[in-house]
Amino acid sequence: MRFLSHFSMAVALAAAGTLAISAVPQEAHAQKKKKKSKEAEIKISKEIRPRVAEIQQAMGSETPTTAKPLVETLLSENLAPDDKFVAGQLAIQLGTTLKDTGLQEKGINAALDSGKTSAEQQPSFLFFSGNFAYSGGRYAEAQQRLQQAFDAGYRQNNIGALIAEAYFKENKIQEGLNALDRALEAEKASGGKAPQDWYRRGAGMAMKNNVNGAAGKWTYKLVEAYPTGENWRAALSVYRDSANPKLSNQENLELMRLMRKADAMESERDYFEYADAADPRRLPGEVVSLLEEGLANGDVPSSSSYVRETLAAARGAVAADKASLGASERDANRSPNGKIALATADALLGYGDYTKAATLYQSAITKGGVDVARAQMGLGIAQVGQSNWDGAKQAFAGVTGSRKSIADFWTLWIDQQAAGSAAPQPAPTAS
Template identity: 90%
Template sequence: MRFLSHFSMAVALATAGTLAISALPQEAHAQKKKKKSKEAEIKISKEIRPQVAAIQEAMGGETPATAKPLVESLLAQPLEADDKFIAGQLAIQLGSSLKDTALQEKGINASIDSGKTSAEQLPSFLFFSGNFAYSGGRYAEAQQRLQQAFDAGYRQNNIGALIAEAYFKENKNQEGLAALERALEAEKASGAKAPEDWYRRGAGIAMKNNVNGAAGNWTYKLVEAYPTGENWRAALSVYRDSANPKLSNQENLELMRLMRKADAMESERDYFEYADAADPRRLPGEVVSLLEEGLAKGDVPSSSSYVTETLAAARGSVAADKASLGASERDANKSANGKIALATADALLGYGDYAKAAALYQSAISKGGVDTARAQMGLGIAQVGQSNWDDAKQAFSSVTGSRKSIANFWSLWIDQKAAGTATPEPAPTAS
């Protein structure tokens, strides 16, 4: 994945070459007269006046390149603040004329180090100093300069993401992710929206480098900002594959159910993994509905032996499974604990009988003797099936432990559904 492909170093360098240069020697008199900026107070010392005059004469001649050694010689001297600023401005101006980025960098750094750069220009100068350092592979220097520019209010040229990249280049992934998060927050605070690539970059770095706990956080950020079906699939897949400890079969089923709701299933693997998690022997109705949907959408091949065998097994179990539900409900009501109620609720949920499923999940929770977080997840999903959004969010908010992140994803999807930004749900398939 390419990051910040729209960010062109060439453009940045060109911009550096055309920075407005105030208080150049030939403008000093006019600036002083106006008294509108700090640069108007800059005075050339008598010690360097002859050198400045020679540089100006060479720059104004037919071969301005002859001024370069004169400028470099001036920069190399131990100069007072005003003189260093003047030398830096001359280097920027000449570097721009000659398209000499190394000379521009020297001039920008000299201007910054002089302490005489105006408050208006300083953020830009700091950025281009950091940008030069980044281009030169001096990433620690780039981190410092770019952060200074960011703190001074500079927000152009994707600076926040560039700071993060400077850390990533040194494998300082936690620091880079923290910098990228600051960049996202700064964009949000300004009323803007960070590019989708920034979120994808954060998620990719977190997953690839096993940054503890960060992959789920960054995939959540991605789908929160850009809730497309593709991003929901990427977010949930990344979360599933990077979960530590690994998701249990039931937890994976809860995640895959959300992937289906978000219309984010598109590959054979998605359908087959979902079917395996549901298990045609345990939840035959849900497996039938799922695979028939995949066939109808063309996402799974009808020629697949897995599809043929799994569908046959599930279809063969549906009648007897449905016939047993009445007795299971009665047993659940009589039982002193919630185990039968939980299992029966799972079965009813698989058939889309959400109201009965919700009631049995609530019974299982109140009677106890079950994994409460699992029952709360089932309850939340059953409430989603009935479009009882507030009740669903309340159930998901009660989930703790390893399922908490999955519950948070479900709650996010509900919020997007309410806001009209969620991807459309797939059309239901009869089972």
């Protein structure tokens, strides 16, 4: 992640306003106080005034480097606030001329320490001071100065991300994620949107450092702000791989179904993992639909022995599986608990019969004796298959426990369909 270079900082500071120092007696200033506020006046002491004039003369000569030792000597002294501010401004101007970043930094810090920096320049000076500290590896100092600039309203030069990086450099991962989150919220509050890289950085740091629960939250933020198929795949993959505890086979299936809906299936690994989660013996219709789709769009190689064997097993099981559904529906209606209804609803969902599946999921929930969160997930997915967005969101809202994050991802995708951010994908069907 690139931030502002030292020289660019100096140019920006110079553009913000350079100091015009004059040796005009204080009586003349008094005559002009109707035009200038007292707050803006800088009163150079009589002892310092000749030295300032000498420095300015050297700066304007053909050899401005001769002014550097004079400025550094002045900065090293115990100066009154106004004199320190003037010395700082001279150092900034000379540092810009000489492209001397060390002198620029000394000047900025002297101006800040003087307490005479104007309210308009204070946020910029704080930022540049913090950025110099960051570049010098003084990360604690950088955190403090940059946060002060941020709190003062400074929003340029990726400051929010830079604060986070200052924490990451010290391996303070949670503090860095918190800083990055504040930066994202500040962008939203101003009507803007943070760069995509900020979201990816947060997700990557959370995952790399095993911050409990944070990877899922950050991938959610990423796909919420930038809902592309690529980001959906990244978000769901990162969530799956970092889930603690590890997702069960059924939970992974619920996640992979969303990946398919979000047009985020990109590799044969995605299809193979989905097929394994569905299991050709348990949900043969869904496996057939999935792998035939992968073959048709070129994501799955027809030469793969896995594809040939899995498709053959699934196709061979479809006829008998379909033939058993009528009896399963009758048994589900007669059963005092919801176990048969849940299993039958799963099978119907795999064949794309969403209306019957939704009815049986609701029956399973009502009768009880089942994992309610699992049934609620199935109900929500069946409602999605019917484009019943309100019904789906209501079902997902009732999901608790380890599946809640998966349900939240589904709800986000639904909201994006309503907002028109992506075209709804066709429902899977099986022959």
